[in-house]
Amino acid sequence: MQLQVQPDPPSAADAAAKVIAALAHEAVAQRGRFLLAVSGGRTPWAMVRCLAALPLPWQQVHIFQVDERQAPRGHADRNLTHLRLSLVTEGPLPAQNLHAMPVDLPDLDQAAQQYTHTLHLWAGLPPVLDLIHLGLGADGHTASLFPGDPVLQIQSQDVAATAAYQGYRRLTLTFPILNRARSLLWLVTGPEKADVLARLLAGDTTLPASRLRRHSALILADQAAARRLPGGAGYENRSASLCRH
Secondary structure: OEEEEEOOHHHHHHHHHHHHHHHHHHHHHHHOOEEEEEOOOHHHHHHHHHHHOOOOOHHHEEEEEOEEEOOOOOOOOOHHHHHHHHHHHOOOOOHHHEEOOOOOOOOHHHHHHHHHHHHHHHHOOOOOOOEEEEOOOOOOOEOOEOOOOHHHHOOOOOEEEOOOEOOEOEEEEOHHHHHHOOEEEEEEOOHHHHHHHHHHHOOOOOOHHHHOOOOOEEEEEEOOOOOOOOOOOOEEEOOOOOOOO
16 A cells, blocks of 8 residues: 655645546556546545546546435535536536436435446446545545444445435445455545544554555545654655646
8 A cells, every 4th residue: 555645635636636547548548448436525526626627538437436325416415416517517527427326216225236237337247447536534434334334244245225324325335346446546634534544554454444455555645634644664755736627
């Protein structure tokens, strides 16, 4: 697992967009398309806006969701609302290349099966995504894999419905497909993430996020999130130009 520390959240978002863009060009050159799954959050939405301003082969880029709340269509709590606005409505991504989790279905287990089928169509059987972007919660969750939720025990499904958390049930990608991806990109910002990021990098096995593989994984953190990390070996510190879009 590699770590790069950026000065602040905008710098981390910009750096993440550039990492994604480089991998997109590589995937399209090698396999003809780029399959990216995106998580939600304030800094990730800045990352997505930066990404939309970059010259990618957008016709060959396909965006999937890491997780989604069962909130009303168009609601600000829906990750899809922000993805559609930044990448499709105001961005260059063809609408058909944004593959939304079907949380409008009343039966979330059926919705999980439907999204699994979508992943099979685009990413194979078993599905392998080129890159999965992840966040890190202060409680150690990633995607919508929260401490104590039964979905943590799933070993044979790639998409599952969670129990209610902060007022919503959700669909989430599970550990099997997350660990199958070609690359993982973590974006971790803010002082409230400092303790959990230090625990993750120290190998704290009580965290759900610690169950993700460490090879081909990059963490982009800002200085506030990295403030409890020891300096020195193993950590690459570099700044990035701010995205102004």
